[in-house]
Amino acid sequence: MLHEKLSPVYDNVLRRNPGETEFHQAVREVLESIGPALGKHPEYAESKIIERICEPERQVIFRVPWEDDRGEVHINRGFRVEFNSALGPYKGGLRFHPSVYLGIVKFLGFEQIFKNSLTGLPIGGGKGGSDFDPKGRSQREIMRFCQSFMTELYRHIGEHTDVPAGDIGVGGREVGYLFGQYKRITNRYESGVITGKGLSFGGAQVRTEATGYGCAFFVDEMLKARGTSFDGKRVVVSGSGNVAIYTIEKIQQLGGTVVACSDSSGYVVDDQGIDLALLKQVKEVERLRVDVYAKRRGGAASFVPGRSVWEVPCEVAMPSATQNEITGRDAELLVRGGCIAVGEGANMPTMPEGVRIFQEAGVAFGPGKAANAGGVATSALEMQQNASRDSWTFEFSERRLAEIMRDIHGRCLATADEYGMPGNYVAGANIDGFKRVADAMLALGLI
Numbered sequence: 001m002l003h004e005k006l007s008p009v010y011d012n013v014l015r016r017n018p019g020e021t022e023f024h025q026a027v028r029e030v031l032e033s034i035g036p037a038l039g040k041h042p043e044y045a046e047s048k049i050i051e052r053i054c055e056p057e058r059q060v061i062f063r064v065p066w067e068d069d070r071g072e073v074h075i076n077r078g079f080r081v082e083f084n085s086a087l088g089p090y091k092g093g094l095r096f097h098p099s100v101y102l103g104i105v106k107f108l109g110f111e112q113i114f115k116n117s118l119t120g121l122p123i124g125g126g127k128g129g130s131d132f133d134p135k136g137r138s139q140r141e142i143m144r145f146c147q148s149f150m151t152e153l154y155r156h157i158g159e160h161t162d163v164p165a166g167d168i169g170v171g172g173r174e175v176g177y178l179f180g181q182y183k184r185i186t187n188r189y190e191s192g193v194i195t196g197k198g199l200s201f202g203g204a205q206v207r208t209e210a211t212g213y214g215c216a217f218f219v220d221e222m223l224k225a226r227g228t229s230f231d232g233k234r235v236v237v238s239g240s241g242n243v244a245i246y247t248i249e250k251i252q253q254l255g256g257t258v259v260a261c262s263d264s265s266g267y268v269v270d271d272q273g274i275d276l277a278l279l280k281q282v283k284e285v286e287r288l289r290v291d292v293y294a295k296r297r298g299g300a301a302s303f304v305p306g307r308s309v310w311e312v313p314c315e316v317a318m319p320s321a322t323q324n325e326i327t328g329r330d331a332e333l334l335v336r337g338g339c340i341a342v343g344e345g346a347n348m349p350t351m352p353e354g355v356r357i358f359q360e361a362g363v364a365f366g367p368g369k370a371a372n373a374g375g376v377a378t379s380a381l382e383m384q385q386n387a388s389r390d391s392w393t394f395e396f397s398e399r400r401l402a403e404i405m406r407d408i409h410g411r412c413l414a415t416a417d418e419y420g421m422p423g424n425y426v427a428g429a430n431i432d433g434f435k436r437v438a439d440a441m442l443a444l445g446l447i
């Protein structure tokens with residue numbers, strides 16, 4: 001239910017952004033949570049803070065022409081949505097996936113505002129990407145695409161303006177090509193212009209691992225708050241990309257057993273626990289599909305094509321692939337199968353009906369904004385190291401990440417308590433993230 005002051009705001013968002021269903025969903029989820037904050041702080045409504053937050057500060061859409069290995073020309077569309085800079089330079093990743101359109105980039109950019117605010121670090125919210133499909137493309141094609149993408153993007157970004165990073169389809173390799181082109185065009189070694197860089201050219205320790213590790217730390221805190229831990233728990237992780245792999249790694253270190261993971265072709269079940277070295281070899285090194293993992297693992301694992309990984313019973317579910325991957329039916333299955341905690345490594349992976357089912361069943365539910373904030377937090381630490389021309393050790397960086405995740409967890413719980421919704425991490429994350437941005441916007445005047 002929406003607060004009476006928020007219904008017209010939401011209607012206006014629907015009217016002004018037709019067809020952008022993921023963006024509508026992300027806005028609605030935040031507006032449903034922040035009603036109580038408006039009651040306590042009438043100044044937010046008086047200054048039209050919510051209306052302002054729902055409208056990006058700037059949206060850039062551009063043509064990305066590139067040539068494949070056979071000499072054929074392709075045209076893709078590039079996006080950068082600079083959503084909110086009240087707390088710092090716009091910060092958020094780039095996604096390369098054929099499903100990308102303005103509505104996806106805006107949903108991700110909107111979520112990013114509150115996530116970045118929750119980290120307590122000086123970063124605003126933005127997001128970008130392209131409908132380019134990297135699957136099946138050669139290394140040189142990927143390089144040419146990244147160079148063409150940056151040839152337009154460079155004029156909109158900068159270490160004090162807008163700092164992109166990776167997301168789906170954009171990992172260390174792509175960030176390298178993007179940074180290389182930025183450096184070439186501008187003639188500046190501006191390390192802080194993009195994060196997720198390789199360690200040899202300004203990257204930070206633990207950035208590769210940060211989103212997955214951070215999500216495992218967050219769920220560990222949720223479990224501790226309920227008097228339990230990962231030790232001996234059966235866990236399912238969806239996806240097998242950057243976030244999934246490092247979620248699995250940290251859960252294994254914390255004593256959990258990850259029995260299944262997936263990609264868009266299907267899922268693998270491995271009851272003895274995923275063999276992480278083999279998974280990394282198949283997905284990170286050879287860039288193959290998960291069925292290859294099952295084949296190489298012999299009889300220990302099986303591949304189930306074209307089905308949802310959420311049919312595998314588990315005590316902890318870590319959706320780490322993409323948006324809207326857990327339906328209401330999946331949530332029911334998970335609850336029936338004994339699931340007690342969900343940590344969203346992906347952005348908005350649980351559909352609203354699923355969130356309701358988890359919360360009504362008393363499942364500890366950690367929304368992406370809070371649970372996967374470790375990635376962007378470590379990106380902000382990368383910017384900090386770039387600015388001071390310093391580099392921290394792996395151990396120190398991981399300790400900082402763990403502290404940040406503990407702090408976010410604590411603030412979500414404390415805010416949920418303060419507003420009379422104990423244990424509701426969705427409300428806690430939305431209200432806490434919103435308030436910091438709203439207060440900065442009030443203080444900055446009509447921006």
Ligand code: NDP
Pocket residue numbers: 166167168169170171211238239240241242243244262263264265320321322323345346347372373375376
């Ligand atoms: P990757 O590209 O490394 O991996 C994505 C994984 O999800 C792959 O296994 C991919 O399978 C699967 N996947 C993607 N789209 C779909 C789809 N439509 N249906 C089924 N499976 C799909 O991306 P990341 O690991 O970086 O990102 C995963 C999620 O985490 C995203 O929601 C992203 O926004 C979020 N996130 C990422 C952060 C980061 O630091 N990278 C930070 C915070 C959130 P396939 O290869 O078959 O497509």
